[in-house]
Amino acid sequence: MSTQAVVPYFTQVILSHRNATGVTDAFAIVHFFGNTFETAAQVAEVKRLGLDGLFAWLNGPANPILEYGSLGEVDAAVEAQLRVLRPLGIPLLSYEGGQHLLAGGSMRGDLQLESILDRVNRAPRMRSVYLKYLASWHNRTGQPLQHxxxxxxxxxxxxxxAEEYASQPRARAPKLDALLAFIASSPL
Incomplete structure (x- = not known):
């Protein structure tokens, strides 16, 4: 069975249907950090924060304008899902995950916003964000994450x-570097 990560109520509803808990061997969620920036206020906030501010948000407390997506909020969503699943003895899996920093709707194509999002994804600091994200998932669930x-x-x-092209040097692909480093340090 599967659903979105941020709504444990959906998990409860899905598993309460007929005999779903009796036939469910695992429950999978989408597990991304970041957000889709669709409003003028969100885009203005991303531009105001810039590279340093976006990393501070990802690593720090919630930002009411950017809404859901910091590592702490994502970790709390995983824990909320686990509170539903643990009593049922159903393990939590990831069916997809990674960073989700995206311009959406009428904000798509804003050159300044796209430039900031490209720079965040290419910044060496993204490696440490990924390593924290992967460690948090692994420590909470004991399961691999499907990037x-x-x-x-x-x-x-x-x-x-995780890399922009197949021959991209690992040193220039911080997301790939983090994934490979994590795999090497935490084999299944």
Whole structure:
């Protein structure tokens, strides 16, 4: 069974249908950090924060303008899902995850915003954000995380790839470097 990460109520409803708990061997959620920035207020906040401010938000407390997406909020959503699943003896899995810093709706294509999002994803500091994110997931669930995309050219539709092109040097792909470092230090 599966659902979104941030709404444990959906998990309860899904598992309460007929005999769902009796036939469910695992429950999977989408597990991303970051957000889709769709409002003028969110875009203005991203521009005001810039690179340093976005990293502070990802690593720090919630930002009411940017809404959900900091590592702390994502970790709290995982714990909320586990509170539903633990009493049922159902393990929590990830069906996709990684960073989710995206311009959406009419904000897509804003060149200044896209530049900031590209720089955040390419910044060496993204490696440490990923390592914290992966460690938090692993420590809470004991399960591997399914990263959404290994290799993909970034665009206004997302910066999903851990690397932007197949021959990208690992030193220039902080998300890929973090994934490989984490795998090496935490084998299954």
């Amino acid at each position: 959404y995309v290994h290799c993909d050219r970034w665009s206004v539709y997302g910066k999903w790839g």
